[in-house]
Amino acid sequence: MNSTIYDVSRLSGVSTATVSRAFSNPELVREGTRRKVYEAAEVLHYSPNAIAQAMARQRTDRIxxxxxxxxATILDEFYAGICDGIMNAANRTDYELMISTAADWDLAANTSKNKQVEGVILGGNAKPELVSELQxxxxxxxxxxxxxxxxxxPCVVSDEYGGVRQALEHLISRGHRNIAMLAGRFSPYILNERYRAFLEIAQAHGLPVDARHIKLCDPTVESAAExxxxxLSRPDRPTAIFGTNDVVAAGAMKAARRLGLRLPEELAVTGxxxxxxxxxxxxxxxxxxxxxxxxxxxxxxxxxxxLAGDENVPQVTVVPTELRVRRSA
Structure with missing residues (x-):
């Protein structure tokens, strides 16, 4: 059985795109990575000529x-913003960009196999089996x-902890001590990060925090309002609500209005x-x-x-956040 470019990729521990570049544009690939590729090709008795032919058939420069x-759809505001950045950056490269959604996970997996996608960016709560299949x-x-x-x-994330800290410290600076968190059931990573940050920051400032100060809800306005x-129906109702996203915060504002509370005089809300x-x-x-x-x-x-075979790609890249103060708090 003849070896394939995928065999060389697996043995060398790099992507098929890197294998391709090691032979077609070796100057773009680090020396150590090139050596791994060439050694794997030699072990597999896979000649440069055969690899060149494979590249001619299989290489797509598609991500x-x-x-x-x-x-989700492409109109989801949060991921539309991420997609805008991806398209902007991809347009400065030679890569062709494909875009799909969670509703097309199975189709997307088949597409990556059939269309020979060289790299994939997974936004949000990706399934482990999809990651394993791609790798x-x-x-x-x-x-x-x-x-x-x-x-x-590699993972690219926002500064979840810093964002929660900015919101809470703003409320605290306005004199609030009885602050509750309205937590939407988002992906496990997002929910856990914002939940952990709320607990640690509240405790660091000596705020009373127990189960009564945290309420889970679906990430919809009506679920958050309920x-x-x-x-807000408790005798010791909070004077401020931290919503773990803006939809949840909007639900909190809706509930306050229904109860006749004035914002921000009787209840402050941040998202x-x-x-x-x-x-x-x-x-x-x-x-x-x-x-x-x-x-x-x-x-x-x-x-x-x-894809260039860089062995020092940061595992976690954190993008800073910024508090935008308006009239709700």
């Missing part, structure tokens, strides 16, 4: 961005807005994401801005480094 969020085929993988235990691959109504809805609410919503476009650009940069 993909998959939005791994259930029910087993020698396809370079980068995560954006997610980190995944058990996999050795959960917030329960928080996280700085979505366009912040300017549509009354009062306008204070929120933490996430630079989605920059996250997308950095994802492409990390993928390019992997």
């Amino acid at each position: 993909a961005f998959l939005i791994c969020k259930e029910g 087993n085929r020698g396809i370079a993988v980068v995560l954006v807005n997610n980190r995944m235990a058990g996999f050795d691959l 959960a917030c109504r329960e928080l 996280l994401d700085d979505a366009s809805v912040c300017g549509m609410l009354e009062p306008e919503l204070t929120s933490v801005h996430i630079d989605c476009r920059r996250m997308g650009e950095l994802s492409v940069e990390r993928l390019q480094s992997l």
Whole structure:
């Protein structure tokens, strides 16, 4: 059985794109990586001529961005921002960019196999089996807005901890001590990071924190409004609500309005994401801005480094956040 470019990729531990470049454009590949590729090709009795033929048949210079969020579309505002950054960065390269969503996971996996995608950026809550499948085929993988235990691959994320800290410290600076968190059920990574940050920062400032101060809800306005109504119906109701994203925060504002509370005099509300809805609410919503476009650009940069055989690609890249103060808090 003749060896293939995928066999060389697996044995050398680099992507098929890097194998291709090691022979077609060796000056673009690090010396140590080239050596690994050439040694693997020699062990497999795979000659440069055969590899060149394989490249002519198989190399596509195609990368993909998959939005791994259930029910998401390309119009999802958060991932549209990331996609904008990815497209902007990809346009400065020779790569052809493909875009798909969680609804097309199976199709996307088949496409990457049939179309010979060289690298994939997975946005959000990617399934481990999808990551494994891609890596087993020698396809370079980068995560954006997610980190995944058990996999050795670069991740680009926002400063979740810093964002929560900015929101809470703003509320504390306004005199609030009884602060509750309305936590949307997002991906495990996002929920866990924001939940952990809220607990640690509240405790560091000596705020009372127990189960009564944290309420889970679905990431919809109505679910958040119902959960917030329960928080606000307590005798010791909170004077401020931190919503773990802007949709959840909008639900909190809706609940407050239904109960006749004045914002921000009787209840302050902050969100996280700085979505366009912040300017549509009354009062306008204070929120933490996430630079989605920059996250997308950095994802492409990390993928390019992997495809070039760079062995020193940062495992975690954190993009700073910025509090945008408006009238809700």
